[in-house]
Amino acid sequence: MLKIEAILQPSKLDAVKDALLEAGIEGMTILEARGHGRQKGHTEFYRGREYTVDLLPKVKIELVLHDELKEKAIQAITSAARTGRIGDGKIFISKIDEAIRIRNDERGDSAL
Amino acid sequence: MSGRCFRYFLPVLCCALPTLTLAQTSSAAAGQAPATQAQIAALQQSIQNAQMSADNAWMLVSAALVLLMTGPGLALFYGGLVRKKNILGTMMQSFAMMGLVTILWAIVGYSLAFGHGNFFIGGFEHVFLRGVGLTPNTDYAPTIPEQTYMVYQLMFAIITPALITGAFAERMKFSAMAVFLSLWSLLVYSPMAHMVWGVGGLLNANGGHIPSLDFAGGTVVHITSGVSALVTALYLGKRLGYPHTAMPPHSMVLSFIGACLLWVGWFGFNAGSALNSGPLATSAFINTHFAAAAAALGWTIFEWKHNGKPTALGAISGAVAGLVAITPASGYVQPFAALLIGLIAGFFCSFMVFKVKAMFGYDDSLDAFGVHGAGGTLGALLTGLFATKAINAAFGAGMATGAMDGHWGQILNQAAGAGIAWGISIVGTLVLLFVVDKVIGLRVSHEEEMAGLDLSQHGEEGYDLNP
Numbered sequence: 001m002l003k004i005e006a007i008l009q010p011s012k013l014d015a016v017k018d019a020l021l022e023a024g025i026e027g028m029t030i031l032e033a034r035g036h037g038r039q040k041g042h043t044e045f046y047r048g049r050e051y052t053v054d055l056l057p058k059v060k061i062e063l064v065l066h067d068e069l070k071e072k073a074i075q076a077i078t079s080a081a082r083t084g085r086i087g088d089g090k091i092f093i094s095k096i097d098e099a100i101r102i103r104n105d106e107r108g109d110s111a112l
Numbered sequence: 113m114s115g116r117c118f119r120y121f122l123p124v125l126c127c128a129l130p131t132l133t134l135a136q137t138s139s140a141a142a143g144q145a146p147a148t149q150a151q152i153a154a155l156q157q158s159i160q161n162a163q164m165s166a167d168n169a170w171m172l173v174s175a176a177l178v179l180l181m182t183g184p185g186l187a188l189f190y191g192g193l194v195r196k197k198n199i200l201g202t203m204m205q206s207f208a209m210m211g212l213v214t215i216l217w218a219i220v221g222y223s224l225a226f227g228h229g230n231f232f233i234g235g236f237e238h239v240f241l242r243g244v245g246l247t248p249n250t251d252y253a254p255t256i257p258e259q260t261y262m263v264y265q266l267m268f269a270i271i272t273p274a275l276i277t278g279a280f281a282e283r284m285k286f287s288a289m290a291v292f293l294s295l296w297s298l299l300v301y302s303p304m305a306h307m308v309w310g311v312g313g314l315l316n317a318n319g320g321h322i323p324s325l326d327f328a329g330g331t332v333v334h335i336t337s338g339v340s341a342l343v344t345a346l347y348l349g350k351r352l353g354y355p356h357t358a359m360p361p362h363s364m365v366l367s368f369i370g371a372c373l374l375w376v377g378w379f380g381f382n383a384g385s386a387l388n389s390g391p392l393a394t395s396a397f398i399n400t401h402f403a404a405a406a407a408a409l410g411w412t413i414f415e416w417k418h419n420g421k422p423t424a425l426g427a428i429s430g431a432v433a434g435l436v437a438i439t440p441a442s443g444y445v446q447p448f449a450a451l452l453i454g455l456i457a458g459f460f461c462s463f464m465v466f467k468v469k470a471m472f473g474y475d476d477s478l479d480a481f482g483v484h485g486a487g488g489t490l491g492a493l494l495t496g497l498f499a500t501k502a503i504n505a506a507f508g509a510g511m512a513t514g515a516m517d518g519h520w521g522q523i524l525n526q527a528a529g530a531g532i533a534w535g536i537s538i539v540g541t542l543v544l545l546f547v548v549d550k551v552i553g554l555r556v557s558h559e560e561e562m563a564g565l566d567l568s569q570h571g572e573e574g575y576d577l578n579p
Binding site for chain 1 (some may be wrong): 121355358360361415418419421423425426432465466467470479
């Protein structure tokens with residue numbers, strides 16, 4: 001089992017969600033987040049004073065899925081979220097030891 | 113044509129009527145009922161009643177419009193500009209003035225401003241509103257009940273100290289603020305109102321030693337509040353972390369609504385200052401609107417060139433600056449002079465806020481001085497330049513009003529009026545701040561300032577986003 005965490009531009013959330021559904025991946029958790037990578041935020045002006053806003057609004061989606069869906073998921077996310085400009089986001093993948101469905105104690109792959 | 117002409121025309125009509133009717137009866141054929149003295153008196157009375165009803169309707173609406181400027185107008189405008197932990201604290205400062213100044217005004221404030229006193233301050237004849245009834249006070253407004261005049265003036269007394277709160281936002285104790293501004297309204301506002309508008313006042317346009325023109329409160333409201341704001345910001349010191357920590361406005365939407373309410377309310381402030389619903393009110397109404405529009409443009413152009421983008425905050429701040437600058441001039445100038453005054457104010461006030469504040473580094477948090485102090489002073493001087501007898505023969509029929517009529521000396525009178533307003537504001541505010549600081553302490557503690565005024569002063573929060 002794998003966990004995929006992808007940090008996206010908020011405006012790309014719907015496209016990514018649709019692409020994942022199309023790839024047969026059901027179930028996800030979405031968090032509203034703020035942060036920055038190499039993209040260093042933007043400046044705002046209020047009455048002539050310049051403010052640097054370096055934590056930008058982002059969306060983070062979390063998926064836990066079977067190992068064989070890995071490439072399909074990566075493909076779906078990158079193709080839907082890419083604009084080619086700085087700030088498009090990142091994908092992190094890690095191993096998951098166990099999954100348990102609270103409703104009926106199912107474990108492992110069948111709990112996903 | 114000014115409202116005065118209308119005013120003079122009525123008594124003439126009333127005097128002419130009996131003569132006319134008598135002449136008719138003597139020459140008319142017998143059988144026509146002769147008009148009796150009683151009928152004529154009844155006619156005169158009903159003309160007076162009709163005029164009072166018309167003027168009183170507008171003045172009551174104007175009073176309500178001026179209150180609208182403080183709450184919700186100013187409360188929203190300032191509330192949006194602070195950080196979200198201070199929104200209730202900021203709004204409560206304006207709201208507190210609606211309560212406290214009203215009570216003080218009824219007890220003694222109105223009397224100190226508009227009672228017969230000396231050149232500096234009114235007397236105690238109207239303490240507890242003694243003698244302030246439903247008949248007109250011919251010293252001030254001969255066609256409306258004196259209580260209407262009293263409550264209309266009260267709304268000005270409310271907004272003036274509320275304007276100061278912008279300079280000390282996010283860092284003063286509620287208790288200290290309440291005492292400081294209550295005393296300020298009696299010791300700075302009332303004398304200044306008396307000097308400019310009160311019978312026998314030093315700066316009164318009708319018979320004062322230095323006849324100075326202030327139609328709706330450029331010196332009385334905006335210079336006093338703006339200069340006191342600067343003094344308070346300097347006395348109190350900067351907010352914790354200013355200017356290194358970012359303190360951007362938390363809701364431009366609230367500020368936007370507030371500024372637009374200020375614009376609308378200002379029609380009551382300026383056009384209402386005609387004290388009747390005649391043509392002079394129309395003139396002031398149009399000048400008010402024109403200046404706001406031109407100043408919004410002026411500020412936006414300055415900012416667009418300066419920072420590359422026309423901001424919403426710039427546009428609304430410009431409009432307020434224009435409204436401030438036209439306030440003393442609104443009943444004295446032509447519409448195109450109002451456009452010019454607004455445009456100049458837009459450039460000048462944005463320059464004060466962008467450049468001068470940064471140069472000196474004072475923390476006039478919401479720019480009460482940059483907009484009201486600077487704009488009010490500019491407006492007072494430009495009133496002397498653009499005032500004309502074609503709009504308002506303020507010094508008597510046929511007499512030159514301002515420099516437009518060739519009366520250049522009026523600019524000096526205006527400067528003297530502005531200077532006195534600066535003086536009384538600096539001295540009065542410093543004394544009151546010193547006393548309140550010694551007795552109560554002005555500033556909240558560091559911890560309270562970090563937590564925000566909402567929690568530390570009021571024990572509640574502006575935004576509870578939990579369901």
